[in-house]
Amino acid sequence: MRMEHTLIDDVLVLVPLDARIEAANSAAFKGAVVDWIHKGQRKIVLDLIHVEFIDSSGLGAIISSLKNLGKDGDLALCGLSKPVMNLFRLTRMQRIFQLFESREEAVSKLAH
């Protein structure tokens, strides 16, 4: 799973570069995110700007990241394409996650 990262104060922005997060690569994606959490990262923005498609196993990996962050952690998502937003709606997960249009909004929400 190719993934860029940027640290903005205490907020880590992760940018998956693959066009799809699905069964073929969802374990690798989850592993990469959970690694950051285990290293102590507590505030994560997942910027899905390059992601055109997520299936249920990719969504499961994102849910798993949220669980791994626990009560003292915070996760926000941004850059959701139409098909990805469609998945979040179909599974009602748009009510669980903090979703933002832009990376800036997501970061500033988590920063303070």
Next chain:
Amino acid sequence: MRMEHTLIDDVLVLVPLDARIEAANSAAFKGAVVDWIHKGQRKIVLDLIHVEFIDSSGLGAIISSLKNLGKDGDLALCGLSKPVMNLFRLTRMQRIFQLFESREEAVSKLAH
């Protein structure tokens, strides 16, 4: 082959309604156009606004229409989508046919 027609003075505008003109329907398309020519129609605008795809047999049918019109007839095309324009370029047929952006331009070219 579903086709609309409108007569503007002595110019007949034919508007094929199928999304594709290809081997499956090119004979029907050619038959419909040639029928108009045999009825004495001499100036024809073919408005391809609804056509998303033409293959070599569809192009052959258009060429056949041009030939059937003969020296005293006139044919103009308009509304070419990108894939259709691509076919005309690949076969160099954009140099043979009178191609226009809009129906109005095509009709006024043939009218005077």
Next chain:
Amino acid sequence: MNESRVFPRIRLSIQSRLDHVFLVGKSAWALSRYAGFGESEADSIELCLVEAVTNAIQHGYRGEKDHSVDIDIILFSDRISLVVSHGGQGPLHVPKEPSEVDITDARSLPESGMGLSIIRRVMDHMTYATHGNVHVWTMEKRRSDE
């Protein structure tokens, strides 16, 4: 025309490899759009097919890569039908719709098992059948009238 209408039908076949599933997803998306489904409906149809084919590979073939999964797509006048067939293991039972998730407690969120419920939500019909050694999942979605 003398013959009865034969609805457009195509078979897609891939190896049972998760990294090849996108091929059928993309094809189904394009065919759905051509058949008159809107963009977001085509997105949902692609998603359901990816879920069903992934199930065939992960559950049917237990992740083994050298088998084949076949998908028949039929464009009926009023609906699209997607039929996923594999020659692996059938399901012990087809799980029923899971109970509603308690969204107030993140720890209770599911990390798997969402595939079939997505299919049930999007599609008008989903059926499972077995023909000899072949397991067949059929999904149908009607085109909403314009």
Next chain:
Amino acid sequence: MNESRVFPRIRLSIQSRLDHVFLVGKSAWALSRYAGFGESEADSIELCLVEAVTNAIQHGYRGEKDHSVDIDIILFSDRISLVVSHGGQGPLHVPKEPSEVDITDARSLPESGMGLSIIRRVMDHMTYATHGNVHVWTMEKRRSDE
């Protein structure tokens, strides 16, 4: 990763019906786009596949509708490969590139026979081979570097 790369590959199969050819055209368009070809390149690839499959039906099966045409699409890292197979009649000979058309004389314009020259113009390679009773046309197009 221990195993050598297996390039994404899908087989599309349709009945030998001209009114079903669009199904493979649309699928190939979507797969070409996903593989990184531009819109107009994908348009050209769809066109070539439609030409080749139409030939298989019209010349290979002489228009008979109850046979099958198979198309394998392989996404190599640098190119797309489209392989059209049919079990009908092979060509007596594969026509060479036709001579240039005299565009000053409308009466000399061709009304057919343009399919193979379109394929030759768009594709980097086209080959014909026969394996037993199966006739195989292979077309390849490289992705232009961005």
